[in-house]
Amino acid sequence: MALRLVHDATAPARDAVARLSLPGLSLGGTPILGPIDLTLGRGETVALTGPSGIGKSTLLRVLAGIETRHRGQVDRPARLAMVFQEPVLLPWRNLRDNLLIPLRISADKAEVALAEVGLGGRGDRFPGQLSLGQQRRIALARAFAGEPDLLLMDEPFVSLDAALADEMMSLFERLRAKRTVTTLLVTHAPEEARRLADRILLLEGNPARLAASQQTG
Numbered sequence: 001m002a003l004r005l006v007h008d009a010t011a012p013a014r015d016a017v018a019r020l021s022l023p024g025l026s027l028g029g030t031p032i033l034g035p036i037d038l039t040l041g042r043g044e045t046v047a048l049t050g051p052s053g054i055g056k057s058t059l060l061r062v063l064a065g066i067e068t069r070h071r072g073q074v075d076r077p078a079r080l081a082m083v084f085q086e087p088v089l090l091p092w093r094n095l096r097d098n099l100l101i102p103l104r105i106s107a108d109k110a111e112v113a114l115a116e117v118g119l120g121g122r123g124d125r126f127p128g129q130l131s132l133g134q135q136r137r138i139a140l141a142r143a144f145a146g147e148p149d150l151l152l153m154d155e156p157f158v159s160l161d162a163a164l165a166d167e168m169m170s171l172f173e174r175l176r177a178k179r180t181v182t183t184l185l186v187t188h189a190p191e192e193a194r195r196l197a198d199r200i201l202l203l204e205g206n207p208a209r210l211a212a213s214q215q216t217g
């Protein structure tokens, strides 16, 4: 799919679900992020790219409300989910409980969520009995089962072999097609960004700023 460079890095095509307006952010006395304005529109998938250490995860954490050492304005919806590089499951709880406990959903709903990611009927298993790919599927299932308005994903498909990464991206595409969710996806992989995102944002400079936006299609 062809890429087109546009100069308005922040304008969403649809109504806003989340907004971030920072004058900048310093951590431990070091400026990390410069002034940044970002608006995420309803239902869009936005990829956030840039070199290692530039501040992508930091920006994601600010948006999530995990990093609070900033000034400026952040508006986020109440229903928010995160997916990290590591699946972050409770190893001493079975798969069903890994969905039930954080999300407070019914056992029936947890079973539907497991089935959606190809793990139906396996709710009694423990994370340690699963492959890494299956654990990552559970992490995706959990994120979507909470029916978030905003989904923040920090390199969720990194360090998987090509076939597994493709399978995980297909799974994400299937889950995304079933509901309206706004997604901010941090990724190093241009092909992943092009495949999944409506807009591609680039973070660059020191301190980092949103330099440009590319749109697919």
Ligand SMILES: Nc1ncnc2c1ncn2[C@@H]1O[C@H](COP(=O)(O)OP(=O)(O)OP(=O)(O)O)[C@@H](O)[C@H]1O
Pocket: 027, 028, 032, 050, 051, 052, 053, 054, 055, 056, 057, 058, 059
């Ligand atoms: N809690 C912290 N205190 C001080 N500096 C921090 C803190 N968290 C991150 N940093 C610094 O902020 C910068 C941006 O880090 P961040 O993890 O956001 O980058 P990134 O673009 O996500 O990198 P990567 O692609 O390698 O994951 C780095 O220089 C990092 O060392």
